[in-house]
Amino acid sequence: MPYVFDAYGTLFDVHAAIGRHRAAVGPEADRFSDLWRVKQLEYTWTGTLAGRYADFWSLTQRALDFCFERFPAVDRSLRGDLLNAYLELDAYPDAHKVLRELKARGDKTAILSNGAPPMLVSALAAAGLKSELDAVLSVDVLKMFKPRMEVYALVTREFACKPADVVFVSSNRWDAMGATTFGFRTVWINRAGNPDEYTDSPPDAVVPDLTGVLSVR
Helix, strand or coil: CEEEECCECCCECCCHHHHHCHHHHCCCHHHHHHHHHHHHHHHHHHHHHCCCCCCHHHHHHHHHHHHHHHCCCCCHHHHHHHHHHHCCCCECCCHHHHHHHHHHCCCEEEEEECCCHHHHHHHHHHHCCHHHCCEEEEHHHCCCCCCCHHHHHHHHHHHCCCHHHCEEEECCHHHHHHHHHHCCEEEEECCCCCCCCCCCCCCCEEECCHHHHHHCC
């Protein structure tokens, strides 16, 4: 059975880049990091809706530049350090364990990500996760972002399977909604205990961390 994971926010901590430079960023660090993530995702959705595409790395940089405009007290000379840190985000502590256990019991593992291929190569190398995966799939081949249905179809094409054969794992509720709509069995990693925004497209399971995925078969 293929277990397919979103990358950013699910396997990789998107706030780790700011976390490494928290003191230099200053008292606005958390708000800065939250806005960086919000704008990064917003640009994927608006571009896809408008039929325009720029890869995730370009949008990550654009979102960061917006944050510097929004928080002028943050030193712009940190731009290079923050982008370099984003290329080597920390994996969540349970990521290695979960991927390894899935592989050990004979399941397939993969990533389906908005991330541009060079970003994913860098992040996986830094985290040491590449050997735990059977496939790394990027939206870049389609030039559109999740939650378009064509993106989720990359998984069924890769594994020559039906949607119902796939367990899809994401910490992003909108992504889990898209995967559920496509027909995947979906696990929402709800680390923050957030309320459900898409009650008409419920996931098959809601768990507080990645280890909960191991109980979904």
